[in-house]
Amino acid sequence: MALPDYLQDTGKDLARQMTATYSAPLDTSKFMGSQFVAPQDAAQTQAYNMATQGVGSYKPYLQAAEAAAGQAASTIGGLGALTGPMTGQQLQDYTSPYQGQVIDETLRQYDLSREGGMQSIKDAAVSSGGFGGGREGAMLGQYMGDSLANRAGLRSSLLQQGYMDAQNRRSQDFAAQQQIANQQLGMGQAQMGLSNFARTGMGADIQALGNLGSMRQGYNQAILNAQQGQLQAQAYEPYGRLNQYASGIANISGGMAGPQYQDPGAGNPWQSAIGTAMGLGGLYGKIFN
Numbered sequence: 001m002a003l004p005d006y007l008q009d010t011g012k013d014l015a016r017q018m019t020a021t022y023s024a025p026l027d028t029s030k031f032m033g034s035q036f037v038a039p040q041d042a043a044q045t046q047a048y049n050m051a052t053q054g055v056g057s058y059k060p061y062l063q064a065a066e067a068a069a070g071q072a073a074s075t076i077g078g079l080g081a082l083t084g085p086m087t088g089q090q091l092q093d094y095t096s097p098y099q100g101q102v103i104d105e106t107l108r109q110y111d112l113s114r115e116g117g118m119q120s121i122k123d124a125a126v127s128s129g130g131f132g133g134g135r136e137g138a139m140l141g142q143y144m145g146d147s148l149a150n151r152a153g154l155r156s157s158l159l160q161q162g163y164m165d166a167q168n169r170r171s172q173d174f175a176a177q178q179q180i181a182n183q184q185l186g187m188g189q190a191q192m193g194l195s196n197f198a199r200t201g202m203g204a205d206i207q208a209l210g211n212l213g214s215m216r217q218g219y220n221q222a223i224l225n226a227q228q229g230q231l232q233a234q235a236y237e238p239y240g241r242l243n244q245y246a247s248g249i250a251n252i253s254g255g256m257a258g259p260q261y262q263d264p265g266a267g268n269p270w271q272s273a274i275g276t277a278m279g280l281g282g283l284y285g286k287i288f289n
Helices: 005-023 041-056 059-082 088-094 100-126 134-253 269-284
Strands: none
Touching: 005 134, 041 134, 059 134, 088 134, 100 134
């Protein structure tokens, strides 16, 4: 549709401006590029370094736990030797080293106590005029026989008592070894607990630092987004202005106006930036947890 005469100069002016504007390339580097990406915050860097340094930090605790478990297994494995009949070596190991001296001294004292009885028999034989006779010999023989039998019984009793004492000591050793094994297992479990606590605590610190850093990074990104949007709006302003100019001419001349120009880059810079930052921040909570 031809423009009326009174709009000819205006149309020519619009054509010149549109030719000059649309023929010139648009420098998008002014509002595009890495300069509009907020760098990682210092807290995020700290969280990252802590996470990388924490990888494998559980190994010393695990090795200590394995060592304790191995010691416990060895201790428990040795308990079998402390059950069942007592061996000769165990009897020797668990018998008091003074057992022989005690037996010898007890028997010596017993022998001394029996000597008085023999002397009494002899004295009685002398008094009755039967010294050296058969009756004295029979009485001495009976007395000595009883003494030997009693001495053997006393010795057996002492040996039996020593054996029972050795059994008791072996039982005490068994209980002590069991307690040691339980303590070794407990130490292993404690090491595993320390490992889990260290990883959980480290994970909480990483999460806190990561979330704080993401908040600040999101704020900085929102500022950059706003600056980027402003520069982009300035770059596209001539196109919108010419579009409105052309629409105005079309309306005046009675023609049909074209579609309205849409400014690119519309949106909420803060909402966009903080949404991304919070999404990244949530990842820190999954580290070591």
